[in-house]
Amino acid sequence: MEKKPYVLPQLEFGYKDLEPWISEVQLQLHHQKHHAAYVNSANAILETLDKNRRDGVDGDAKALAKAFSFNAAGHLLHSLFWENLAPAAKTTLKPKGIFATTIDNEFGGFERFKKEFSQTAINTEGSGWTALVYCRQTNRPLLMQVEKHNINVIPTFRVLLVLDVWEHAYYLDYKNERAKFVEAFWNIVNWHEVNQRLEAILK
Numbered sequence: 001m002e003k004k005p006y007v008l009p010q011l012e013f014g015y016k017d018l019e020p021w022i023s024e025v026q027l028q029l030h031h032q033k034h035h036a037a038y039v040n041s042a043n044a045i046l047e048t049l050d051k052n053r054r055d056g057v058d059g060d061a062k063a064l065a066k067a068f069s070f071n072a073a074g075h076l077l078h079s080l081f082w083e084n085l086a087p088a089a090k091t092t093l094k095p096k097g098i099f100a101t102t103i104d105n106e107f108g109g110f111e112r113f114k115k116e117f118s119q120t121a122i123n124t125e126g127s128g129w130t131a132l133v134y135c136r137q138t139n140r141p142l143l144m145q146v147e148k149h150n151i152n153v154i155p156t157f158r159v160l161l162v163l164d165v166w167e168h169a170y171y172l173d174y175k176n177e178r179a180k181f182v183e184a185f186w187n188i189v190n191w192h193e194v195n196q197r198l199e200a201i202l203k
């Protein structure tokens, strides 16, 4: 198998399509600058590793691995994030299918889930993410906070839904009012994609 670099994914919607919840300028900047930077940095680290190995040079293993996990995880999280968003006109305000049933069983209802997810997101310290993951050891969907991009949870917990609450995700639109961004998020969740993720896990 031929090695290949990470690639910035195309969005499934136009930059204007998440308005008025996420503005064109905010979304374009987030995708083309912030996400792209993680892709480029992860690729640059892989090139450095290749070069060091070719030249027989010892790199700073600790620094390289740390920078790699930050940037590669940033790329993976943003990719999951874009896929679990959809224009309001093309999605619904509530989930359907097995995901809806799973949420009802775990949280006692969608409104309670929304409230817990929102509180988790609003109270994330500094830069981070909120993730709803699925744990196959307990057969439960679980809420987690992700610091920066450290998604150490991924090998054992599969991600169902993520929300980026770094300031770069909302500052142009909402300034410091993260809670307003979190409230807006509920209008543009791609429940079809979220349901498919759960179906794939349960298969």
Ligand code: MN
Binding pocket: 030, 034, 035, 078, 164, 166, 168, 169
């Ligand atoms: Mn981001």
